[in-house]
Amino acid sequence: MTSDERDELISAALDGECVDLGALRDALSTPDGRAFAAAFLLLRAAVAADSIASPRPGFAVVNADRERRRGWFLLSLPRVPAGIAASVAVLAAAGAFWIGSARPIGRYAAPGAPTTAAATAPAPLSVPAQPGAAPAQSEDDAVPPTPSHVLRFTPGVDWHEGS
């Protein structure tokens, strides 16, 4: 058996391939054969221990059937404690409610009430419709709520130029 044949036999055996056991015994009976086997195992351990390639978090796979919009396959997410996730969800819902219900100052003032120069609140965020959901109503259809009070800022009293 040549040295190449010996090393190939040991390599195949350690790879889990079927080999002739007698030939393997002969190969491992030599110092060079045992040295090759040891080096093989060290190399395998080095590759296995190589942590270079851990997939990064936030790995997500979108369902391939985009037309039917089945949604996201979130196959891997960063681990977030349930309490924090719940708190974020509650705050997000409260914020969305506030944004949706807020009205610019003076925009829906009672008839005859003075309008002001105060900045208007941003328009409510539009939420993409869920599949099968009814279409959202337009702003023209919305009935503004009756104002509970009117804020008046008198120039020179409540605010000054350049302040």
Add this chain to the structure above:
Amino acid sequence: MAGPTPEDIFHRHRRDIYRYLVRMTGQPDAADDLSQEVFLRVVRALQNGGPVGHERGWVFAIARNLLRDRHRRLLTLTPVAESAVEPSTGANQVLAFGLTEALRGLAADDRDVFLLKEIGGLSYAEIASECGCTVEAVRSRLCRTRTRLRETLAPLR
């Protein structure tokens, strides 16, 4: 009995698929993109009937096909030398860096066969089928590659 779900396949193979792709491309970002594409194709294939043959070999075959397509698109193999691959941290950082350099020095085909075995865990027959060569060729190529890596890494031990 129901076949494997995409989640099952993902959790079983995602780490090794990513490791294989990052070693083959030398670019973690490219490996990320390719990994996502691998499992997208897994999802589509499962919708059409499921894996063909051995699951792990099938998933790695998808990865290799994507690599081939990528290489065709780029018209050149991306040498690992230009990669953003960083050595792992820890006690064996020197050896890990040496492994990166040693893999870089291999021919692409040798590196492919070696990684399919060491990371993919594919059998010689599966590697031969994937690479379009004989089992004997896989056997000798692996042995030759290991000998070369051993010589390259010996000074680092």
